[in-house]
Amino acid sequence: MSAAHAVAAAVPAQLYIAGRWQDASDRATFDVIDPASGESLATVASGTVKDALSCVDAAGGAGVLWAATSPRERAEILRRVYESMIDQADELALLITAENGKALADARGEVLYSADFFRWYAEEAVRLRGEIQTAPGGANKIMVLRQPVGVALLVTPWNFPAAMAARKIAPALAAGCTVILKPATETPLTALRLAAIMHDAGVPAGVVNVLPSLDSPAVVSAMLADERVHKLSFTGSTQVGRALLNLANEHIVNCSMELGGNAPFVVFEDADLDAAVEGAVVAKMRNGGEACTAANRFYIADSIAEKFAQRLTAAMSSMTMGPGDHDGVDLGPMVNAKTRDKVAALVDEAVTSGATLHTGGKVPAGPGFFYPPTVLSNVAATADILQTEIFGPVAPIVAFSTENEAIDLANSTEYGLVSYVYTRDLARGLRVSELIQAGMVGINRGLVSDPAAPFGGVKESGLGREGGLEGILAFTESKYIAVDW
Structure with a gap:
């Protein structure tokens, strides 16, 4: 035992x-x-x-x-x-x-x-x-x-x-x-x-x-x-x-x-890219993505979207998956088969609709309810994976061109729990934080929860x-x- x-x-x-x-x-x-x-x-x-x-x-x-x-x-x-x-x-x-x-x-x-x-x-x-x-x-x-x-x-x-x-x-x-x-x-x-x-x-x-x-x-x-x-x-x-x-x-x-949540993770072109990738891993992979605060939609400025995808892929593909109590394991199983199968179906639908699969995306053989760290780019705006709470270790990436477009994309959901914004421009970070419809915003942080802070959302x-x-x-x-x- x-x-x-x-x-x-x-x-x-x-x-x-x-x-x-x-x-x-x-x-x-x-x-x-x-x-x-x-x-x-x-x-x-x-x-x-x-x-x-x-x-x-x-x-x-x-x-x-x-x-x-x-x-x-x-x-x-x-x-x-x-x-x-x-x-x-x-x-x-x-x-x-x-x-x-x-x-x-x-x-x-x-x-x-x-x-x-x-x-x-x-x-x-x-x-x-x-x-x-x-x-x-x-x-x-x-x-x-x-x-x-x-x-x-x-x-x-x-x-x-x-x-x-x-x-x-x-x-x-x-x-x-x-x-x-x-x-x-x-x-x-x-x-x-x-x-x-x-x-x-x-x-x-x-x-x-x-x-x-x-x-x-x-x-x-x-x-x-x-x-x-x-x-x-x-x-x-x-x-x-x-x-x-x-x-x-x-x-x-x-x-x-x-x-529920459907958190946007917005990275502007002036962001510290290394910090953004590190924060993305925290925001996405905490609890294996099975969190209402998990980053669900990655909106990246088009000038850095390819670099971000490459670095995030490298970071997530290096994670070790296995039983959670084993030494060196970064990602345990999903809580049950239903949750794992939902995640797999969302990824399959996105790929079928034209998304590029960078890593993961396949249910492994063997016992347990495992699903690997997965990165997608070029995700269609209408893909189900952007409309629902993934609750799994999957990062779908969408490129944007302007600040207003990023805000519109972030707000294009009935959810409004938490959002993440990465930029070196504090004025922009605060401006965007006010305009994003969410109860909580992390500026250059992939983790916002604190017992001393009010936790909760707006909209649904x-x-x-x-x-x-x-x-x-x-x-x-x-x-x-x-x-x-």
Whole structure:
């Protein structure tokens, strides 16, 4: 048994409800698959609607006491979670690699990023401020308090199983909310391991509940229909997000949505080409391209497009592909066969439509859900690969001639999560950043995520922000009190 499989085998494979580990009410289970081999990694309890409502009972019952807990006490608990995650970083990284497939270096980076949310919100918990001012007419004072929104349902994806959970749980707990985490069925083990860490750090029973389930639509619907659930925080596809918004609308549930992306990576002719290629590899290949922030469309000034393609090809073709926990591996497998096959179909369609294939582009033989680093140029403007979120290690390159054309191309999508701009001209970089329709922009950087910064998109990439001050405010309601003293 590999070290990664041994760590996975040690994770409690039950539901975590009201501070206790328990089987599903109907004893149902499902297998977690190792993407590197296609074999079963673990068998996990699959929660039912009955179990989901038990989670709501637990979170609702714990809510009053947790909201009344002092900010300092909540902060100290969150700080202990951070310290435990740092102490267990190597094991957590192996666990993420085992069930997600990502290379171990990526998994280690995710663990550190995830832990930082608990550190950041341990600090923010004691700094949640209200407001007070005199009413314009002078009749009274306007006092505004920030109060916890209540029970929060958190639905997270498989691509960052620790980070997406931490980015929601930490601010929710800091604000005084109790939570129910519904992790993706591909990666429930990381969520369960985090539950164990939080339990040991002193998070009271019922404050955090974790419900893996194969029947996601039914359990999520049941919880959203419960009047005690006041918040939904979802990270995932725009398609699923739209359906959840419709469902939440029926019950007037407060929603935060971090949805799909189709990030443009724009390189102007005056850019530092070496830095642009290095940033492109970071923006494209982090997590094997399975990230909503991944660079999806590479718009390169026509005078340097050929050189950029050559250098990016050299960089990506030198990457080592294999099981994520093996030494020297840069790129692990895709999370499942469906994701790999989607990526392969997008590349095949682009090549059939006239794109030039520089490297990769072929599913390798053997077990696992692997797809190689792939670079395409001369991609047709109408190619499907430019219209959809690739979620794989593929870089399609399109040349442009003017700044306005680059901006129009960058904005030619319903998505608006993150964009990347490379130029030595700071004025141009800032000007283009303002005109690009995205919630986040990296100027001469291939990585923008930070727990202290607001993360989120515009258009169909979502509603609200996670991280930074906005992240904790998303789990509060503002109460206005009119008072005259």
